Each structure stands twice: as structure tokens, then as C-alpha cells.
Amino acid sequence: MPSFIQTSSAALLLLLAVMLGGSNAQLSPTFYASTCPNLNSVVTTALGQAVQSDIRAGAKIIRAHFHDCMVDGCDGSVLLDDDAANGIDSEKDEAPNQTLDYDIVDTIKTAVENACPGVVSCADILALASQIGVALAGGPTWQVPLGRRDSRTANAAGTSGIPSPFDSLDQQQQKFRDVQLDDSTDLVALSGAHTFGRARCGTFSFRIGTDPNLDPTFSDVLAQICQGGANTLTNLDTSTPDDFDRNYYTNLQNNRGLLKTDQDLFSTNGSSTVAVVNRFAGSQTQFFDAFVQSMIKLGNLSPLTGTNGEVRTNCRRIN
Ligand code: HEM
Structure with missing residues (x-):
């Protein structure tokens, strides 16, 4: 093959890799198709039951997903409890997160662990349950890209990037631009x-x-x-x-x-x-x-994929 063709196909491949990398090609709606084929129905049932007793359940989940993604990406870091032995200073104690409801996440995680032990990350549960909660309330349905893994660290100071109800419009806009x-x-x-x-x-x-x-x-x-x-x-x-x-x-x-x-x-x-x-x-x-x-x-913000991070078995602590 002439060398200019080799060079241009290599350049094309590189360009493709950069483009795919930029849109987080590792995430895919079929990520758990073989490892947890019933994931969608398990989460729908668990969240559906939660909504029966707490009409806010879906709202609580999507807010947790937003607060997770705004701090170093969608990696489940917001769900980690304080754990001094492992150097974890929880994001939960910070102002924007003090009114999140973590019990609902645990309920869904337990249902998922019963169906597919050790397979589905907490970060993915937040992303998927957000979509299901929106749909249960009459909103749109969409295919949620999956395959995120969970962080082994939290970033309490990073919660300053979460918009506050006292921010000016300029400040809100800056916080959105900061995460692209x-x-x-x-x-x-x-x-x-x-x-x-x-x-x-x-x-x-x-x-x-x-x-x-x-x-x-x-x-x-x-x-x-x-x-x-x-x-x-x-x-x-x-x-x-x-x-x-x-x-x-x-x-x-x-x-x-x-x-x-x-x-x-x-x-x-x-x-x-x-x-x-x-x-x-x-x-x-x-x-x-x-x-x-x-x-x-939002769900594509800096996910951990491949062998980075882990799939936590309990969303509140690292394995
Ligand atoms: C853009 C700037 C935003 C600001 C300043 C903001 C602020 C707030 C505040 C102050 C609350 C009430 C919290 C409390 O009383 O403890 C709240 C609730 C909520 N936020 Fe936001 N938020 C923003 C964006 C978002 C986004 C992007 C989402 C999701 C995509 C979201 C989803 C929710 C939901 C669903 C609730 C109700 C949760 C519940 O009933 O427990 N918010 N937000």
C-alpha cells in the first residue's frame, strides 16, 4: 500500500478514536445486555414501588444524579459515606447534598444486587433510575448509555461546583460551562x-x-x-x-x-x-x-470506564 494511503488511514483512525473518545463511546445502552438482562425491569419495579409510598422518589434520584455528575463526573462519588480509614471525606455533608435522600438509592441497589450481584455500578443506577423516574412522572423515555464504574474517592470541596439557589444567573451559567x-x-x-x-x-x-x-x-x-x-x-x-x-x-x-x-x-x-x-x-x-x-x-460527564474505579456492592462504601 502506498505510504500516503497508510498515513491518511492512520490519521483517519486517530481522528475517529478522538471523536469517539470525546463522546464517551465506552458507554452503551446495551452494556448489561448479557450480564444483567432484566436490569430495566428490576429498576422500574423497585422505583415504581418507591414512588407509591413517596411521590418524590423519582425527583430525589435525578437530583442525586445531577449532584453526582457535577463533581468530577458521574462516578457515584456523592453516595460515599465518610470513611477516614480510606481517606474519604464524604460529599454528603456539604450544603447542596444535605437534603439528598440516599435510602432510595440503597433500595434500588438492593433490588439490582439481588438480581445481578456485583455487576451494576451505583453511578449507572443513578443514571438509569433518573430516566425511569422521569418516565413514571409522564416525561420522555430514552435509551440511557451505561457502563460507568464507581469511584473509590469523594471530593467534598468539589461540591462548590453544584449550583446554589442563591447564585446569580452568571454564576449558574459559569458552573455549567465549567463542566462543558x-x-x-x-x-x-x-x-x-x-x-x-x-x-x-x-x-x-x-x-x-x-x-x-x-x-x-x-x-x-x-x-x-x-x-x-x-x-x-x-x-x-x-x-x-x-x-x-x-x-x-x-x-x-x-x-x-x-x-x-x-x-x-x-x-x-x-x-x-x-x-x-x-x-x-x-x-x-x-x-x-x-x-x-x-x-x-450530563450522564456522559467524565465517567470511569474499563478497569478504572470499581462496581461497588454497597453504594455507601468502597469495596
Ligand atoms: C441549575 C441550577 C439548579 C439549582 C440552583 C438547583 C437548586 C435546587 C434546590 C435549592 C432544590 C431544593 C433543595 C432543598 O430544599 O433542600 C432543588 C431541588 C431539586 N432539583 Fe435542583 N437545582 C438546579 C438544577 C437542577 C438540575 C439540573 C436537576 C436535574 C436534572 C435538578 C433536579 C432537582 C429536583 C428533581 C429537585 C426536587 C428534589 C426533591 O423533591 O427532593 N436541579 N434544586
Whole structure:
């Protein structure tokens, strides 16, 4: 073969490898097809039962997945307990993670371990159960790329990269850019997860009676609710609290976003996020399509694959 052909095919292969590497080709929806063929139905049953007794179960899982992926990628690090002997300073003690629910993850993990011992990582369980939780609430279904492995370390300091409800829009956007998520479409689409679940008064009560972008009638309702104190919970989506739909965005158009960070996506004059909110408010299909794409992007953040990390048998500790 002439050497120029050899050189150009080698260059092509290299280019292909770089392109595939960049999109995390190691992850695949069929990763467990032979090692845990019933994985989908096992997780659907376990999460379905959890939702029966706690309507927030799906919301709790997707929030845990987001907080996992924002800190050094989707590697299950957020699930590790403190473990001084192994040098683990848990991410759980940090402000954004103090209100995550780890018991639901354990419940699903136990069901998966019973069906396929030692095979499915905790990071993958978060990714897959996120999709199932969204679908159970009426949202889109998609093929979840799988094959992540679990970290043997945690990064407590790294939790500062998780968006806070007290951040400005600029700060939220910076945190998304820092992990190579887009600060307009990904930010607005993924924030749409606030179409279900709850938040504590302590995360938004500073807006009551002071924020010009908070509907006065809604503000009065919130003032009543928050007489219960900073830990009182209320719906993130005031119109259809437990349904995965586009109403999160129509709420924003009506100054009925619960968190200031939600409302800022729509109320910040001149921001590129405004048009995206309007687009999703006007079309559930456009919201769902974008949400799926952004969820796959989120799930692809720096996964451990191959022989890196491990498959934890207990999500709370390394093997
Ligand atoms: C973009 C900036 C974001 C901010 C500032 C933010 C902030 C918050 C806050 C403050 C809460 C309430 C926590 C509490 O009261 O303890 C919350 C709940 C929630 N967040 Fe976010 N979040 C953001 C993005 C996301 C993303 C990208 C997702 C998922 C893809 C997500 C999913 C959820 C869900 C489902 C809940 C309700 C959980 C439950 O009911 O327990 N959030 N978020």
C-alpha cells in the first residue's frame, strides 16, 4: 500500500478514536445486555414501588444524579459515606447534598444486587433510575448509555461546583460551562427537572415580599406556607407539582418560578436563556427532545470506564 494511503488511514483512525473518545463511546445502552438482562425491569419495579409510598422518589434520584455528575463526573462519588480509614471525606455533608435522600438509592441497589450481584455500578443506577423516574412522572423515555464504574474517592470541596439557589444567573451559567455543559440550552432544559419535586422555604423565602419578579399572589401563598419555618417543603412546580411537563416554563412566564435561579432564566433581560424558556413553554415536544439530549450529555460527564474505579456492592462504601 502506498505510504500516503497508510498515513491518511492512520490519521483517519486517530481522528475517529478522538471523536469517539470525546463522546464517551465506552458507554452503551446495551452494556448489561448479557450480564444483567432484566436490569430495566428490576429498576422500574423497585422505583415504581418507591414512588407509591413517596411521590418524590423519582425527583430525589435525578437530583442525586445531577449532584453526582457535577463533581468530577458521574462516578457515584456523592453516595460515599465518610470513611477516614480510606481517606474519604464524604460529599454528603456539604450544603447542596444535605437534603439528598440516599435510602432510595440503597433500595434500588438492593433490588439490582439481588438480581445481578456485583455487576451494576451505583453511578449507572443513578443514571438509569433518573430516566425511569422521569418516565413514571409522564416525561420522555430514552435509551440511557451505561457502563460507568464507581469511584473509590469523594471530593467534598468539589461540591462548590453544584449550583446554589442563591447564585446569580452568571454564576449558574459559569458552573455549567465549567463542566462543558452549555449555558443556555442545557441549563434551561435541565432546570426543567424542577417540574417535579419539592424545595425547602430556606432556599427561596428571601424572595417573599421583595422580589419584583415574584407574582404577588404567589408570594402571599408562599408567605403563608413558610410560616412553618425554613424546612417546610413546597412544590417546585406550583401548577402540576408531580407531573413531568412543560408547566415549569409557563410558570416562569407568569412570575411563578419558585427558586430565584429558576425565575432568573426568564426574567433576566437580554439573556439567551429567555428565548429557550419561551420555546419550551410553547412546545412540550421541544422541551422533551432537548431534555433527553442534555440528560445524555450530563450522564456522559467524565465517567470511569474499563478497569478504572470499581462496581461497588454497597453504594455507601468502597469495596
Ligand atoms: C441549575 C441550577 C439548579 C439549582 C440552583 C438547583 C437548586 C435546587 C434546590 C435549592 C432544590 C431544593 C433543595 C432543598 O430544599 O433542600 C432543588 C431541588 C431539586 N432539583 Fe435542583 N437545582 C438546579 C438544577 C437542577 C438540575 C439540573 C436537576 C436535574 C436534572 C435538578 C433536579 C432537582 C429536583 C428533581 C429537585 C426536587 C428534589 C426533591 O423533591 O427532593 N436541579 N434544586
